Amino acid sequence: MATTYSGVRELRPYTYNDLGGDSMRLAGNFEKKCLKSADRTFSQGLQCQQINSISCVLSMSDSAFIIHSPQGCSGCVSGGADGYRVGQAHRGVKLIKSPRVIVTNLDENDIIRGGEAKLREAIRIAGERYDPKMIFIFTSCASGIIGDDVDAIAADAQTPDGPILIPIHCDGFRSKICASGFDAAFIAIKKYLLPKEPRKKSSGLVNLFAPTSISYKDQLEIERLLALFGATVNYIPFYSSYEKIQMITAAEASTSICKVFADEFMKELEESYGIPFAHTVMPIGIRNTDKWLLGIAALLGKEAPAREYIEKEHKRVQPKLDEIKGRLEGKRVFICGGTGRSFAAAALIDDFGMQLVGLETPTYDFDAQIDIEYLNGIHKNYVVDVANMQPFEQVNLVNHLKPDVFIGVPAWSARLGLPTTHVLDPKRPTMGYDGIVYLGEKIAEQVENAGFNRKLAPYARLPYKKSWYEQDAFKYIRDL
Ligand code: SF4
Known part of the structure; x- marks a missing residue:
């Protein structure tokens, strides 16, 4: 997050969010710097960046959250809250709590007269009811359109001994790339929470940036891997706290669980506090776990032991991988998945000798190009759909390509009768060498037991006419 970074991903050079076509052509055009920006003349079901900002900080233990919006914007919180509650149970928490979320419930009157009074009241209630150390305030399309000055209201409502008020600017219309919501959260963490003077260095401490969607099994696997190099992990903002945020500046190095999570923030930490970082891939699948581990090992000066360990782990899991x-x-x-997971899943299927026929990802940029070039060396003639959701395009492509299995959010493709599974699992293992085996078993079981989706398909029809499936899936994408 260089000082000039706006937090809007599509404003970064050579970043695209509306594209579709053959992978070789996209990669070739990107390399020649002649990939044209495009837009959709019809769009359906865009994931809002606000939910990414919320999911980024939702598991912070000593916090309350205010969503300054109409009630509907908070709808997705239920999924994050479920993950947080299950996550606590997995970690042995006896008194499981829900995240402390208040919605200001902006209505027609507030849209005309402004939402300041409701926001002030929500801040008061959150402070009195929950006594938190921090209150995160999420903006929305509505608060942005009416021009509520959330920063000024928070500054005015801030008291010396009260909770720290942290506005996060995640109005849905600011960006069509939902990962921008992560950036908005980190911009706020930098502005309101990081100490001006860095803490004293803590030997072996590594900042590991992760959202709430990491399972407890994955957490243990990551800790196991980093402990090999004598490192201890400071998870941020995942199950974090005010104190852990302060310790960010004491770390020797940083890395992230995902390519699009905290990548700009880690640049900022290097510029402002001299903390080096490894920005590689999500550790899912053999290739990516090796790459992720070597990235952080190189920073800690432990490349040789890391290579030895990787060799041992390959030998350990290979018989199981061969069976799968x-x-x-x-x-x-x-x-289909978020940028980090979709490419990680594509690399994972190579471990099982599967053939990629289609890949849906929200963004195409320099990082994506590296992965696409790697995949192009293995798979021929697969289609890339650069889309934030857009189920109408997805079902058209899936219906046309007729894969044996769909990996991703299954809500739409399951209704075509295909076996489906996904790698975004906050409750089960997905990462590291044990995660590969677990995921492989999961995919194989779905392929071998496809009866549920097959039986579901005739009763859960999709809302598209037959004629749509006969048209070009990318019909509504237009070059700018
Ligand atoms: S902030 Fe905007 S895009 Fe996001 S849920 Fe609310 S209205 Fe929808």
């Missing part, structure tokens, strides 16, 4: 490969080899896959 026997069940999955040659199966055709369509993958």
